[in-house]
Amino acid sequence: MAKELTAYEITCRLSDELGIDRHTNLLAHGLSAALGPVQGDAETVKSAVLDAAGTVVMPAFTYQTQIIPQTGPPDNALDYGTGDEMNARADIYRPSLPVHPDIGLIAEAFRNDPKTLRSIHPVLSFIAQGPNARAVLSSQTRENPLGPVAWLEMHDGLLLLMGVDQRHNYALHLAEQRAGRKTFTRWALTIDDIEELPNMPGCRDGFNAIWRELTPITRVAQIGMARCEVIPIKPLLEYAEQRIREEPDFLLCDQPGCLSCRTREVSPRL
Ligand SMILES: [Zn+2]
Numbered sequence: 001m002a003k004e005l006t007a008y009e010i011t012c013r014l015s016d017e018l019g020i021d022r023h024t025n026l027l028a029h030g031l032s033a034a035l036g037p038v039q040g041d042a043e044t045v046k047s048a049v050l051d052a053a054g055t056v057v058m059p060a061f062t063y064q065t066q067i068i069p070q071t072g073p074p075d076n077a078l079d080y081g082t083g084d085e086m087n088a089r090a091d092i093y094r095p096s097l098p099v100h101p102d103i104g105l106i107a108e109a110f111r112n113d114p115k116t117l118r119s120i121h122p123v124l125s126f127i128a129q130g131p132n133a134r135a136v137l138s139s140q141t142r143e144n145p146l147g148p149v150a151w152l153e154m155h156d157g158l159l160l161l162m163g164v165d166q167r168h169n170y171a172l173h174l175a176e177q178r179a180g181r182k183t184f185t186r187w188a189l190t191i192d193d194i195e196e197l198p199n200m201p202g203c204r205d206g207f208n209a210i211w212r213e214l215t216p217i218t219r220v221a222q223i224g225m226a227r228c229e230v231i232p233i234k235p236l237l238e239y240a241e242q243r244i245r246e247e248p249d250f251l252l253c254d255q256p257g258c259l260s261c262r263t264r265e266v267s268p269r270l
Contacts, residue, residue, distance in 0.1 A: 003037070004037040004038060005035060005036070005037065005038045005039065005044075005223070005224045006038075006039050006044070007039075007044045007047050007051065009223075010035075010038075010044070010045060010048035010052075010224075011048045011051045011052045013223045014049065014053075014160070014221075014228075017219070017221035018160070018221050018228065018230040019158075019219055019230060020052045020053050020158065020230065021053075022052075022054050024053045024054050024157075024158055025053075025054060025057070025130075025136070025152050025156065026049070026052075026053040026055065026056050026157065026158050026160055027157055027159045027160070027170075027171065027233065028053075028056055028057070028058050028159075028160040028162070029058060029059060029103075029107070029161055029168050029169075029170070030045065030106050030160070030161065030162025030163050030164055030226070030228070031104045031105075031106070031162070031163050031164055032045050032105050032106050033105075033163075034162065034163020034164065034225065034226040035162065035163055035223055035225060036225035038224065041105070042105035042106045045109075045162070046106050046110045049106075049160070050130075053130070054131060054132070055128060055130030055131055055132040055133055056128060056129050056130055057128045057133075057136055057137075057148055057152065058110050058126065058127050058128075059103055059107060059126055060099045060103065060107055060110075060118060060126060060127040061099060061102075061103050061123060061124050061125065062100055062188075063102070063123060064091045064097075065090055065091050065092065065122050065123055065188040066090065066123060066186055066188050067087040067090050067189060067194065068082060068083025068086060068087060072185060072187075073185055075182070075263055076184050076185055076263075077184055077202060077259040077260040077263045077264075078184075079259070090189050091189065092189045093122035093123075093189060093190045095118050098111070099111055106162075107127065111127050115129050116128070116129050117129070117133045117134065118137070119137040119140045120140075121142065121145050121197070122189070122190050122195055122197065123188050123197060123200070124140075124145040124200070125140075136152065136155075143198055145199060145201075146174045146177065146199075146201070149171045149173075149174045149233065150174060152171075153233045153234050153237055156232070156234070157232075157233045157234075158230050158231070158232055159171055159229075159230065159232075159233050159236065160228065160229070160230050161228065161229045161230075162223065162226055163225075163226030163227065165208055165211065166207040166211045166214075167204045167205060167207045167208060168204070169204075169207055170201075170204075172204070172236075172240050173201035173204075175236075175240035175244060176201065176244060176251065177201070179240075179241045179244035179245050180245075181202075181244060182202075182264045183198070183199045183202070184200045184201075184202060185200065186200040202260035202261065202264060203252070203260035203261050205253035205255065205258065205261075206251045206252045206253035206254065207251055209250060210240060210243065210250075210251060214231060214236065214239070217231055217232060217236065218231050219231075248265075248267070249265045249266055249267055252265050
């Protein structure tokens, strides 16, 4: 059986090989299962990331709060009226709502930490700890769900991906918006309302198209069984925005049935 990784070993790799230090503003996303056996599982990975960095931010998205209304704006990549089953199962957003299972156990362990703060977006909330936690989280509004990514860009933030590929690089959504790509309106259940949420990003399934192109600005380390990457957010956003401006369908997926990508493509595929 493979040796279990310890928090100390993970912290050392993040510091020595990926260049994360106690001043780093870090946007982190990873799946603990990808690392292989870890002593203490996701809780340990969370602690190791917190020990390595200064301010740590993670997505704590709650897709399970979304509902599909009967009608809404056109070209919004939704089949209105088809959500009855999903709507009946939707969760009401509250600060204690667990992150969606797709976001993973590291983020859920981080959310459960009593020192963690959470922003208030009912679908795309972020969680944070560290000296800049309040500042980065308060940059998010209903109208500007990706505010924390822009905050991190302005404060020399780094993106850490642990055992996940570019389809989990949520920062790329900001590059899409800046390049003029259409965003969507979505709806979510909150305690006293159904909230309409503007400027919501679309599909991420095509994001791996940028993976190799980011090699010059990416640091890579193997931690346990996971390939881990650190990418500085500012050049990442500049490069991705420029690429989408040059090639308007860049990063869209090729699934014929993907309403999100097919709604936004400039050169429709046959
Ligand atoms: Zn798609």
